[in-house]
Amino acid sequence: MAKLYFRYGAMNSGKSTGLLQAAFNYEERGQRVLLAKPGVDTKGDQDVVSRLGVTRTVDLVFAPDADVRQLVLAAGDVDCLLVDEAQFLASAQVDDLLRLAVLDGIPVLAYGIRTDFRTEAFPGSARLMELAHTLEELKTICRCGRKAMFNARLIDGVFVFDGSQVAIDGVDVTYESLCGNCYLEESGGRLDG
Numbered sequence: 001m002a003k004l005y006f007r008y009g010a011m012n013s014g015k016s017t018g019l020l021q022a023a024f025n026y027e028e029r030g031q032r033v034l035l036a037k038p039g040v041d042t043k044g045d046q047d048v049v050s051r052l053g054v055t056r057t058v059d060l061v062f063a064p065d066a067d068v069r070q071l072v073l074a075a076g077d078v079d080c081l082l083v084d085e086a087q088f089l090a091s092a093q094v095d096d097l098l099r100l101a102v103l104d105g106i107p108v109l110a111y112g113i114r115t116d117f118r119t120e121a122f123p124g125s126a127r128l129m130e131l132a133h134t135l136e137e138l139k140t141i142c143r144c145g146r147k148a149m150f151n152a153r154l155i156d157g158v159f160v161f162d163g164s165q166v167a168i169d170g171v172d173v174t175y176e177s178l179c180g181n182c183y184l185e186e187s188g189g190r191l192d193g
Contacts (some may be wrong), residue, residue, distance in 0.1 A: 001101075001102040001105070002102070002103065002104075002106055002107040002167075003098075003101055003107060003108075003132075003133035003134055004046065004097050004098050004100075004101040004102075004108045004110070004124055004131060004132045004133050004134075005107070005108065005109045005110065005132060005133065005134045005135075005136065006086070006110050006111075006112070006125075006128040006129065006134070006135050006136070007110070007111045007136045007137075007138055008087075008111070008112055008113060008114045008128075008135070008136075008137060008138065009024055009113065009114075009137055009138030009139060009140060010140050010149055010150065010151055010177035010178075011113060011140075011151045011175045011176075011177045012140050012149040012177050013138040013139055013140035013148075013177070014048060014051075014138055014140070014149075015084070015111040015112065015113075015138055016025070016048050016050045016051070016084055017050040017051070017052055017054065018111060018138060019035070019048060019084050019109065019111045020048060020050055020054050020056055022080075022082055022109055023035060023056070023082055024192070026079060026080050031075050031079035031080065031126065031186065032077060032078055032079050032080075033078070033079060033081070033082055034059045034060060034072060034078050034081050035048055035056060035057075035058040035059050035060075035079045035082050035084070036058055036059060036060040036061070036062060036068075036072075036081060036082070036083050036084070037058050037060075037061060037062070037083065037084040037085050037088075038061070038062050038064070038085055038086075038088035038089050038093075038124075039061045039062060039063050039064065040064065040069065040085075040088040040166060040173075046058055046061060047178050048084045049186075053063075055152055058084070058122035059075065060072070060075065061077035062089065064090060064116065065090070066093065067096065068082075068089075068093045068097060068100070069096040069097075069099050069100050069104070071107065071108065072096075072100055072104075072163070073100075074151070079106070079107075080106065080107045080108075081097070081100060081106055081107070081108045081109070082108075082109050082111075083097070083108065083109070083110040083111065083112075084112075085112055085113035086110035086111055086112035086124050086125070087113050087114070087122035087124045087125040088112070088122065088124055088166070089110075089123075089124035089127075090123060090124065091124070091126075091127040092130045093124070094124055094127035094128050094131060095126075095127070095131070097110060097131075098131045098132075098183060101133070110128055110132070110185065112124065112125055113125065113151060114129070115150070115151065116151065116165045116166075117150075117151050117152055117153035117160075117161070117163075117175065118161060118162075118165070119150060119183075119191050122163070122165065139180065140177050141177075142177060142178050142183055143176070143178070143181050143182065144179060144181070146179035146182075147179060148177035148178055148179050149177075149178075149179065149180060150177070150178045150179070150180065150183040151175050151176075151177060151178075152175065152176045152177075152178050152183060152186055152187075153154060153167065153173065153174075153175055154173070154174045154175065154176060155172050155173055156172055159186045159187070161190055162189050174186035
């Protein structure tokens with residue numbers, strides 16, 4: 001039986017790099033992969049972008065209300081589906097990922113972050129935590145050297161803890177991966193979003 005995998009981590013933990021490596025491994029063995037991402041993720045437009053400088057154009061971009069299973073099955077014979085920025089999927093789309101794995105025999109590897117800058121779960125990530133056969137945390141380090149687990153948002157270089165859940169990197173908005181201690185220090189002990 002194929003499985004649904006959720007590989008998650010704080011920002012800069014190598015999620016997109018891991019996805020691109022998985023695609024390479026499947027293709028090296030003559031297997032067909034589909035790369036996909038939610039349309040909400042406008043960073044890189046139609047590409048999966050790794051911090052290491054490796055990019056690859058995705059095969060499918062999922063609109064917020066798209067039937068993911070139908071789109072993947074319409075693409076023909078597929079050996080594996082790789083989804084970048086899976087936190088931006090709707091809960092129903094994650095349900096489709098499970099159906100693709102269990103009913104259609106297509107392994108699905110979903111990569112994303114677990115929580116936003118307010119420490120609140122993204123809907124896609126929450127549903128993946130509930131449904132995935134395998135959960136794998138990809139680790140990165142905080143500026144202090146400890147394991148980072150939170151994603152802090154900065155606007156014009158200043159930490160903020162209020163605002164909309166989704167704000168893709170831009171001129172004014174950046175993110176920093178922090179451990180629990182550094183996050184609480186920057187937030188003044190705040191975890192309430």
